[in-house]
Amino acid sequence: MQKTNLLLLKYGEIALKGLNRPRFEQKLIDNINSALAPLGKFSVKKAQSTIYVEALDEGIDMYEAVERLKKVFGIVNICPAARCEKGMDSIKETAARCVLDMDIDGKSFKVETKREDKRFPLKSPEISREVGGAILRAVNKDGRNIRVDVHDPDILVQVEIRDDAYIVADIISGAGGMPVGTGGRAALLLSGGIDSPVAGWMISKRGVALDAVYFHSPPYTSERAKDKVVDLAKILSAYTRGIRLYVVPFTDIQLDIIDNCPKNYLTVIMRRIMMRIAERIAVSNKDMALITGESIGQVASQTMEALYCTNSAVNLPVFRPCIGMDKEEITAISKKIGAYETSIQPYEDCCTIFVPKHPKTKPRLDEITEAEKSLTNIDEMIEKAIEDAEIIKV
Ligand code: ATP
Ligand code: MG
Numbered sequence: 001m002q003k004t005n006l007l008l009l010k011y012g013e014i015a016l017k018g019l020n021r022p023r024f025e026q027k028l029i030d031n032i033n034s035a036l037a038p039l040g041k042f043s044v045k046k047a048q049s050t051i052y053v054e055a056l057d058e059g060i061d062m063y064e065a066v067e068r069l070k071k072v073f074g075i076v077n078i079c080p081a082a083r084c085e086k087g088m089d090s091i092k093e094t095a096a097r098c099v100l101d102m103d104i105d106g107k108s109f110k111v112e113t114k115r116e117d118k119r120f121p122l123k124s125p126e127i128s129r130e131v132g133g134a135i136l137r138a139v140n141k142d143g144r145n146i147r148v149d150v151h152d153p154d155i156l157v158q159v160e161i162r163d164d165a166y167i168v169a170d171i172i173s174g175a176g177g178m179p180v181g182t183g184g185r186a187a188l189l190l191s192g193g194i195d196s197p198v199a200g201w202m203i204s205k206r207g208v209a210l211d212a213v214y215f216h217s218p219p220y221t222s223e224r225a226k227d228k229v230v231d232l233a234k235i236l237s238a239y240t241r242g243i244r245l246y247v248v249p250f251t252d253i254q255l256d257i258i259d260n261c262p263k264n265y266l267t268v269i270m271r272r273i274m275m276r277i278a279e280r281i282a283v284s285n286k287d288m289a290l291i292t293g294e295s296i297g298q299v300a301s302q303t304m305e306a307l308y309c310t311n312s313a314v315n316l317p318v319f320r321p322c323i324g325m326d327k328e329e330i331t332a333i334s335k336k337i338g339a340y341e342t343s344i345q346p347y348e349d350c351c352t353i354f355v356p357k358h359p360k361t362k363p364r365l366d367e368i369t370e371a372e373k374s375l376t377n378i379d380e381m382i383e384k385a386i387e388d389a390e391i392i393k394v
Pocket of ligand 1: 188189190191192193194195196197213214215216274291292293294299
């Protein structure tokens with residue numbers, strides 16, 4: 001990336017939003033401002049389907065700014081840019097300086113010009129040709145090698161003639177998706193594993209703000225296990241612009257299930273009660289769906305029959321974006337979003353501490369509802385667990 005204090009951000013899908021477009025753009029700008037605020041003062045403005053982000057303080061770490069912007073959903077490309085006067089001399093000099101800043105030796109390049117300001121005296125091809133010549137001369141003078149390749153260049157240098165002239169020599173991929181907050185809210189059942197953070201990320205990518213619910217069973221699950229979930233929520237929150245994490249005490253309910261229900265149904269019954277609690281929390285936050293990291297057939301509690309039983313415990317829609325993915329595919333996303341190293345830390349989850357040796361892979365809903373009748377106090381216990389939940393703003 002060239003040294004710069006200016007980034008041009010390109011967004012894709014939002015541009016198609018018709019009358020709603022200003023609302024999407026404003027949300028994106030708000031999210032950009034909140035992502036960058038800890039780094040210093042920035043100006044963030046929109047013009048012609050581009051957002052201009054300019055550092056106003058000296059010494060702002062622009063590499064860190066780019067890293068943060070890569071986590072803002074709605075941004076398709078991040079282009080470090082240089083602005084200069086709209087004269088050929090300064091355009092040529094600035095373009096050459098941008099390219100000299102980069103790792104270019106032995107590479108090929110091409111100059112492309114967009115002339116939005118049609119009053120500019122030279123036409124686009126002439127501008128590109130002159131700027132290309134200036135770059136070649138400057139690089140050669142610097143003792144390095146570069147050549148022109150108009151078909152498949154390593155480096156595309158873009159000259160945009162607008163209110164001023166802008167030079168872009170590098171295009172960094174953004175996260176895509178829609179700005180968080182434009183798609184409502186949902187509650188993620190967040191465990192310490194690989195799948196659920198990925199599931200939350202995928203739904204949030206479509207513009208959905210998240211609450212998260214974690215079921216904690218001390219002393220069977222340790223503080224370390226809880227810290228791990230808080231860490232995962234932090235990693236996610238860089239994308240979701242904050243998360244409200246509910247840590248729900250689950251020990252009493254789990255012991256009640258273990259004492260009163262058939263062994264081979266423990267997991268599914270436990271999952272159904274988790275869903276019921278998460279639904280109550282979701283409704284109180286006006287969340288319109290639940291999200292889980294389930295994937296068909298991954299474990300006994302995720303067969304079609306088990307998913308049917310779990311699903312039947314709630315009325316809200318349950319989004320399971322990993323449902324058709326293999327573990328390798330989920331893992332690849334987990335690594336990409338920076339969650340993997342935390343997810344694989346070996347702290348126990350409450351689901352794993354009392355797993356029955358022979359869980360039913362084809363549970364029957366009628367048998368489950370019958371078994372659940374022996375949980376005589378369950379409504380009060382659910383009430384109490386929600387009341388006692390710790391709420392952590394991440
Ligand atoms: P993960 O799916 O996060 O990798 P896992 O595969 O071990 O963990 P399972 O035990 O198969 O998870 O549970 C499936 C889903 O149920 C999880 O993806 C998560 O959404 C939810 N879940 C499981 N345990 C918990 C928990 N302790 N707190 C909150 N949600 C949970
Ligand atoms: Mg899983």
